[in-house]
Amino acid sequence: xxxxARVQLIGEVTGVGRSKVQAYFELRDGxxxxxxxxxxxxxxxxxxDGAGLRDGAEVVISGGLDYYPGGGQASPNFCFRATHVRLAxxxxxxxxxxxxxxxxxxEGLFELQKxxxxxxxPKAVGVVxxxxxxxxxxxxxxxxxxGWGGSLVWAFAPVQDRHAAPAIGMALQDLAARPEVEAIVxxxxxxxxxxxxxxxxxxxxxxxxxxRVPVISAVGHERDSTLIDDVAAVACSxxxxxxxxxxxxxxxxARESLERxxxxxxxxxxxxxxxxxxxxxxxxxxxxxxxxxxRGKLNQKIREIRAAxxxxxxxxxxxxxxxxxxxxxxxxxxxxxxxxxxxxxxLHRAAVTLRxxxxxxxxxxxxxxxxxxxxxxxxxxxxxxxxxxxxLRFSDGRVRARPExxxxx
Amino acid sequence: MDESERDQSPTTRPDSYEAxxxxxxxxxDRLDSGQAGxxxxxxxxxxxxxxVTYCAGELDEVGAGxxxxxxxxxxxxxxxxxxxx
Numbered sequence: 001x002x003x004x005a006r007v008q009l010i011g012e013v014t015g016v017g018r019s020k021v022q023a024y025f026e027l028r029d030g031x032x033x034x035x036x037x038x039x040x041x042x043x044x045x046x047x048x049d050g051a052g053l054r055d056g057a058e059v060v061i062s063g064g065l066d067y068y069p070g071g072g073q074a075s076p077n078f079c080f081r082a083t084h085v086r087l088a089x090x091x092x093x094x095x096x097x098x099x100x101x102x103x104x105x106x107e108g109l110f111e112l113q114k115x116x117x118x119x120x121x122p123k124a125v126g127v128v129x130x131x132x133x134x135x136x137x138x139x140x141x142x143x144x145x146x147g148w149g150g151s152l153v154w155a156f157a158p159v160q161d162r163h164a165a166p167a168i169g170m171a172l173q174d175l176a177a178r179p180e181v182e183a184i185v186x187x188x189x190x191x192x193x194x195x196x197x198x199x200x201x202x203x204x205x206x207x208x209x210x211x212r213v214p215v216i217s218a219v220g221h222e223r224d225s226t227l228i229d230d231v232a233a234v235a236c237s238x239x240x241x242x243x244x245x246x247x248x249x250x251x252x253x254a255r256e257s258l259e260r261x262x263x264x265x266x267x268x269x270x271x272x273x274x275x276x277x278x279x280x281x282x283x284x285x286x287x288x289x290x291x292x293x294x295r296g297k298l299n300q301k302i303r304e305i306r307a308a309x310x311x312x313x314x315x316x317x318x319x320x321x322x323x324x325x326x327x328x329x330x331x332x333x334x335x336x337x338x339x340x341x342x343x344x345x346x347l348h349r350a351a352v353t354l355r356x357x358x359x360x361x362x363x364x365x366x367x368x369x370x371x372x373x374x375x376x377x378x379x380x381x382x383x384x385x386x387x388x389x390x391x392l393r394f395s396d397g398r399v400r401a402r403p404e405x406x407x408x409x
Numbered sequence: 410m411d412e413s414e415r416d417q418s419p420t421t422r423p424d425s426y427e428a429x430x431x432x433x434x435x436x437x438d439r440l441d442s443g444q445a446g447x448x449x450x451x452x453x454x455x456x457x458x459x460x461v462t463y464c465a466g467e468l469d470e471v472g473a474g475x476x477x478x479x480x481x482x483x484x485x486x487x488x489x490x491x492x493x494x
Contacts, residue, residue, distance in 0.1 A: 119426070262461055
């Protein structure tokens with residue numbers, strides 16, 4: 001049996017005991033433990049005699065199966081006989097971490113926490129950290145800077161030894177069981193991978209993955225990457241960032257934003273009513289204004305009509321007067337005119353008649369008037385024969401003559 | 410939106426602060442657009458005020474000052490209460 005294949009195991013040392021010739025311990029990981037034994041001289045060769053091999057140490061052991069047949073006072077048992085042991089180095093831990101990471105990712109455990117709803121404004125936040133660590137102070141300061149004054153439930157736990165992972169796992173479960181806790185922060189300061197190894201514990205990380213409350217991890221510094229970072233809902237580089245992830249809402253900014261919302265709502269409400277009431281008022285005043293306008297127009301018309309009427313009356317009066325005058329004139333003329341015309345006509349006819357009887361008109365037709373020396377007309381031959389001298393008056397002048405006795409008489 | 414929805418929506422308690430803020434932003438965007446009629450504006454203003462009241466209440470709950478509790482103390486109280494019970 002002792003000739004079987006030699007293998008290397010890596011795990012955490014627990015339950016260290018010693019006899020006169022050998023040391024006993026269990027090498028434990030997330031899946032279980034293997035009973036191991038190493039001769040003290042081999043341990044001395046490895047430089048781990050004394051307190052070198054202690055509980056909680058991560059070690060790499062080489063060896064194979066061994067069997068103790070027992071005796072009168074001792075039971076037979078199998079164990080892993082380590083022929084070489086050394087403390088696990090960074091490379092060993094990283095290799096183990098990568099194997100675990102690959103396995104848990106394949107199981108989908110990295111996604112479970114990330115699917116949980118993280119409230120923007122949790123009322124209570126649980127924190128798992130070391131009681132005396134700087135992370136606690138940083139977390140408090142960051143939360144107060146955001147104006148968050150909710151309940152912070154501290155679950156203090158060791159963060160660096162073989163008791164750390166179970167204690168942290170228990171604290172997480174206890175916090176998650178409290179109904180008021182809406183988010184949980186797990187944090188500790190920086191250190192080597194060995195210092196942070198508790199946060200790569202497979203059992204712890206599986207516990208975190210299955211919790212129904214979002215876990216925010218802030219373990220180590222930015223360059224450190226632990227397995228709990230992979231399974232957590234959010235992985236942060238510092239406790240300050242973890243505080244911001246646990247309470248995403250900056251309460252101070254949120255209050256200012258809310259005040260702006262109040263102003264916007266008030267403005268919208270007042271605007272909606274004010275604008276519409278003004279519009280309604282304008283509409284309500286519309287008919288009155290239209291009436292007023294029409295009334296004004298009407299008054300203007302009335303004034304114009306009145307003025308026109310006054311003008312019309314004046315003009316009509318004048319016209320009437322003119323008409324009256326004309327009528328009177330006409331009447332007067334009619335009254336006086338007829339008589340005058342008759343008279344004028346009679347006068348005209350008399351004048352025409354008179355002119356027709358004027359001797360000049362007769363003379364103009366070639367007749368001559370016989371007058372005596374005194375210019376008296378001689379109307380008969382006897383008077384002319386009796387006159388010594390006579391005058392023959394033509395239209396264009398006189399001719400004197402002497403009448404001669406009529407021989408025939 | 411029928412009458413029953415209109416009556417119920419403004420009084421429905423938001424699921425969370427962020428849901429309330431999201432709805433509040435929608436309301437303010439709608440109001441700022443100037444496309445809401447009078448009735449809708451008044452309803453949105455009413456709903457917005459309720460959301461603001463809710464959000465202010467939520468902020469007030471975490472605004473009184475940070476309270477530090479120890480899980481051990483809470484567990485001990487729980488144990489005491491269960492023992493008395």
